[in-house]
Amino acid sequence: MVGGGQGAFIGAVHRLAARVDDRFELVAGALSSDPQRARESALELGIGIDRAYADWREMARAEAMREDGIDAVAIVTPNHLHAPVATAFLEVGIHVICDKPLAVSLEEGEALAKLAREKRKLFALTHVYSGYPLVRHARTLVEDGALGEIRIVHVEYAQDWLAEPVEAAGANRQAAWRTDPRRAGPAGCLGDIGTHAYHLASFVSGMMPNAVSAELHTFVQGRQLDDHVQALLRYPNGARGMLWASQVASGAENALRLRVYGTEASLAFDQEMPNELWLTMRGGAAQRLTRGRIDSVDALHATRVPAGHPQGYAEAFAQLYLDAALQIEAMDAGRPPPAESRLLATVDDGVAGLRFIEAVLASSAADGRWRDLR
Amino acid sequence: MVGGGQGAFIGAVHRLAARVDDRFELVAGALSSDPQRARESALELGIGIDRAYADWREMARAEAMREDGIDAVAIVTPNHLHAPVATAFLEVGIHVICDKPLAVSLEEGEALAKLAREKRKLFALTHVYSGYPLVRHARTLVEDGALGEIRIVHVEYAQDWLAEPVEAAGANRQAAWRTDPRRAGPAGCLGDIGTHAYHLASFVSGMMPNAVSAELHTFVQGRQLDDHVQALLRYPNGARGMLWASQVASGAENALRLRVYGTEASLAFDQEMPNELWLTMRGGAAQRLTRGRIDSVDALHATRVPAGHPQGYAEAFAQLYLDAALQIEAMDAGRPPPAESRLLATVDDGVAGLRFIEAVLASSAADGRWRDLR
Amino acid sequence: MVGGGQGAFIGAVHRLAARVDDRFELVAGALSSDPQRARESALELGIGIDRAYADWREMARAEAMREDGIDAVAIVTPNHLHAPVATAFLEVGIHVICDKPLAVSLEEGEALAKLAREKRKLFALTHVYSGYPLVRHARTLVEDGALGEIRIVHVEYAQDWLAEPVEAAGANRQAAWRTDPRRAGPAGCLGDIGTHAYHLASFVSGMMPNAVSAELHTFVQGRQLDDHVQALLRYPNGARGMLWASQVASGAENALRLRVYGTEASLAFDQEMPNELWLTMRGGAAQRLTRGRIDSVDALHATRVPAGHPQGYAEAFAQLYLDAALQIEAMDAGRPPPAESRLLATVDDGVAGLRFIEAVLASSAADGRWRDLR
Amino acid sequence: MVGGGQGAFIGAVHRLAARVDDRFELVAGALSSDPQRARESALELGIGIDRAYADWREMARAEAMREDGIDAVAIVTPNHLHAPVATAFLEVGIHVICDKPLAVSLEEGEALAKLAREKRKLFALTHVYSGYPLVRHARTLVEDGALGEIRIVHVEYAQDWLAEPVEAAGANRQAAWRTDPRRAGPAGCLGDIGTHAYHLASFVSGMMPNAVSAELHTFVQGRQLDDHVQALLRYPNGARGMLWASQVASGAENALRLRVYGTEASLAFDQEMPNELWLTMRGGAAQRLTRGRIDSVDALHATRVPAGHPQGYAEAFAQLYLDAALQIEAMDAGRPPPAESRLLATVDDGVAGLRFIEAVLASSAADGRWRDLR
Structure with a gap:
């Protein structure tokens, strides 16, 4: 380490x-x-x-x-x-x-x-939220066409721990480096949590936007990096989306939430309640899916404890380590990576995230002009 | 009538x-x-x-x-x-x-x-959602400074009843006129529900944006008006916001939701659950406010049944009629309108809504260029 | 009046x-x-x-x-x-x-x-909670066999407004008569809200218990009537049940909740959120039913405003008045009452409630001995 | 092992x-x-x-x-x-x-x-649900008097996996031994999950009942042990309670829920959503407590991942192993067990559970007659 x-x-x-x-x-x-x-x-x-x-x-x-x-x-x-x-x-x-x-x-x-x-x-990237069983199930539902053609993607990630200039005092080491461009890079909130939101949206929807119109903002005086980002998205298939990330959203702890709407149904996931996934058919009643009420190879692969017994962030993170182990084992033995490990985020997901950061920075600098994501 | x-x-x-x-x-x-x-x-x-x-x-x-x-x-x-x-x-x-x-x-x-x-x-405009007791209480909280300085406004209004071309068959008279520019005007979803969202956000936050970057979209082939709108907002005090309205959001019934974040606390309201209002202090626990658990002149004025007994849309709508009656009575008698009726939406709110529509149409036509709201 | x-x-x-x-x-x-x-x-x-x-x-x-x-x-x-x-x-x-x-x-x-x-x-009894559209739909689901054979009935009604001796001061006229045996009768909490709970359970499950084991209790010193009742129920078909009503449950506003479990599925209803009804199949995912997502003659008859727009207590109460009007009209004209009004609570429901009160009083007096409900 | x-x-x-x-x-x-x-x-x-x-x-x-x-x-x-x-x-x-x-x-x-x-x-008993940080915090709140004098305790544990005679087929080994008196003992559902409910209620409320009136029931034909238990409780301080456990509650996965009401406030916990604890003052608004929004030595000791990041069943279970390790270490070294490990369930909790089982069996056999818990 x-x-x-x-x-x-x-x-x-x-x-x-x-x-x-x-x-x-x-x-x-x-x-x-x-x-x-x-x-x-x-x-x-x-x-x-x-x-x-x-x-x-x-x-x-x-x-x-x-x-x-x-x-x-x-x-x-x-x-x-x-x-x-x-x-x-x-x-x-x-x-x-x-x-x-x-x-x-x-x-x-x-x-x-x-x-x-x-x-x-192997180059595994720990986009931990893709390790939740129900996030993986959500992806499966999209892949299987349960939502129809995707039309709308909404993702947001809100926190409030940087609502005040906590980095100024120096005592908060986390705040200090995350708001320091020399250590965090050119993106603050955008890099820290915006990339998680972006990855989650891509992971579940199976799509990446081809253009973005965005605005970065810094609410806290004296802070050198953005602490708030809002963006509109366009997808190649005509879908539309919105992404919001903020570290000054008073009251929010770690509120990463995704909604995906297709022609047939929609999905909603909230990482603060990761043991449920909501599926609602067009014109239908919302259904609360849980690990014990679905039948899914991918969710099963990410399962550690019996149905009805909540899993959390640790197991989601562990899932990435398990998938990494499976792939390392296979690579070292000259075998292809096993199918069940296929959802592990890799260096390519990292590149996609950086491409998004770059486009958001550019769009924001150009007063929100739409920028292509190459 | x-x-x-x-x-x-x-x-x-x-x-x-x-x-x-x-x-x-x-x-x-x-x-x-x-x-x-x-x-x-x-x-x-x-x-x-x-x-x-x-x-x-x-x-x-x-x-x-x-x-x-x-x-x-x-x-x-x-x-x-x-x-x-x-x-x-x-x-x-x-x-x-x-x-x-x-x-x-x-x-x-x-x-x-x-x-x-x-x-x-009197010219009363029936922006009904401002008639809910807890929406009025939310406004009071903002006015009283409970949220501190407002930083972020998020409002959305999602439905799914126009996810398919139901207007085509002709049987659905509601769909027919609401998607017909000759009867609905130049804004579809934007005019029909986007204006409600816009009014609610303004009503509670006490602020109107001074610029908007927006994109209208029509998902259903052959439809003449927008059925989806997404927009970024800027407010005079530096606050930022997002507005989303869609009539093709599969699974959504009448999901008008508002969140307002200030430097000290945030509020959340969902019109499908209008008997609760969530207030969360920065770094604090979410509190579920109900009519019976608050002390508020404005909420009381909008109260019809005892605490713990849910009110609904009808009472919210009735509130506008009551406020209108109070103002008509006063006007006819040459008196100023009574203070408790002050929250009634008027022709000026309607003009503000039209100004927003105009700016969104213009921004969307200009590929999302920021437009001032005069 | x-x-x-x-x-x-x-x-x-x-x-x-x-x-x-x-x-x-x-x-x-x-x-x-x-x-x-x-x-x-x-x-x-x-x-x-x-x-x-x-x-x-x-x-x-x-x-x-x-x-x-x-x-x-x-x-x-x-x-x-x-x-x-x-x-x-x-x-x-x-x-x-x-x-x-x-x-x-x-x-x-x-x-x-x-x-x-x-x-x-006509003798209509205003058991208002049976006027909610989704309560009527719940009854329909049971009647139609969606739950299978009923096994378990849980009903509870909790409030906290009598958690302290508010009747003592005299200022609270509601508390004064409701805790006074000369005006309220021999049952306090049991008569005031326990009967509502009992009626709701019977209304939805379509069953009345044949035996009860109960215990009344008075928590507030000096109060002459019970402010808390807990009871076990047995039904003729072998089903079991529990009923709890309390007016000293700190934090509860008007928390009337019903759950009915059958061999095939269960239902849950909370009067503080009356615009949703939860249906969960054995081994299945919970579904959130709303007026707009069901197809039900009885719910429709109790509908006043469009789907997605919440109804409340007032409409539930109005439903009883409407059904009463329909029946009075028919009676006065010598016609049988119209089918859609059939769910109106009558004097016979009132007698059933009194029979329950009597049995609970008797069981409680006999240290919880099971008492038949004749 | x-x-x-x-x-x-x-x-x-x-x-x-x-x-x-x-x-x-x-x-x-x-x-x-x-x-x-x-x-x-x-x-x-x-x-x-x-x-x-x-x-x-x-x-x-x-x-x-x-x-x-x-x-x-x-x-x-x-x-x-x-x-x-x-x-x-x-x-x-x-x-x-x-x-x-x-x-x-x-x-x-x-x-x-x-x-x-x-x-x-050391004799540690794995009453895992007492390992959740917010359960430990709940106990702390009670100990600190935040609820006032306890008046009402409600605990329930509902599952549906035994709603049908799954043990009959033989394929389900879990069902087979848990419904077999030779391996499970004389209590079925009561021993399997009723004891968890009983322990959780005691753990948080800090009280054990002194009398119980109970009824066991077997819904599934041919099953030799109870699959359903309902009980009324009396506590030494005059408090009242209800306990319900069922393995035939269609739709329930692993629904262990506790509510404790005192003179000043009430608490509610649901093990399927273990990252929140609800605290409501008498006459007040419900508050959603989370690890990140409380200040509690006991919750901190049970914390593994940062606030806002959900923990689950695995960490609750791990907590018992950690506390056991701390106590073993101390015992082996001849030191008293460290204070932070004090909440570990022991053989004495197990004895209390068996005492409860015995009293419930006896009361049920005596048609619900109240039985003292020695």
């Missing part, structure tokens, strides 16, 4: 996710850019002193040399390091599991995608 | 609304443009044969002459007749209660507003 | 309900036992001075003599007067619409039922 | 729960009474061949002898084996983590409790 030392947010979640299905063991880490914190964090996590690296470059080099070197690295640093770290590990032939967004520029992301292909290594 | 004969949709609702508080009596009508249907409809409703008019012009003339002539006319025709009918009645000094949208063009609407002012007659 | 003067609770609701469908006119009243309040209340309601009675006996006598005498009387007094007032009006041949509970003893109730039959007059 | 081989239900959940916090390692097992299945199951789980026992007696003996013997055993067998297995391991000084119900008779349970005390070993 690179990043994820004491005080970090997402590293612990990655480690928990990896444990759920018992397919990975944490044996080495460059957990912090601060050497002492790196060492202490490693100790706490039971990593041997010889594999507690102060520097990720060194870690890549050393692990590649060891006979018992790591199979895969989990990258949980701030955004600006995703690409350099991933590059270092890909270069030495180590599989990568990387947090989103993929990189801080489209160029960087495309280079990574090229490298991963050349090195024939 | 003008319009609202057999087979009409909204006329019966107006009549019910007028009965709830017992402030009006239906004594005359030009209920249909078809003379026989007009007569039969009048008979059914207990209107005397001498006051069952075949023509609204004649009705205005005749009623103005009678000593026991009507105090007010309710206009429930298709949109294109709103302005001519209202003009006719205002001209002869009769108060007007008119369905929305006010008219089929901004010009027409502004002329009406001018006329109403000159004639010193 | 007898009762319902200034400061009363339910009288205004009855009057509103009667206006909704415009089938009744309020022309006479003995609105209060206090002569001055009776007169003032009548004035306020537009009742002529000659028909503003200070005494209901006099009203019955006088109205029976008038050629334009009332067709029906609405009785909205405290419970102990229901039977004497109803008797007086039935005796002189006037139809009765009476609030629940029917009377303060089973004996009294049975005498009333006998009298109503002899006099061949 | 004893039990939990191939085809078992709860064993995999225990193993997942143990992995979440990484405090246990699975190194030995008697996973099935069938030797071949035991061996195959062990292989699948990575247990060494030498510690894959065919018999739990042998496992207890052998593990006690090994220097690297297990610290604790997880017992996930059918009910009738809980006591014998636990006894065997306690006797040789191994800590026990046991599924519920504790045993098949009160006598057996009391003996176990005595033994555990004598041996000074």
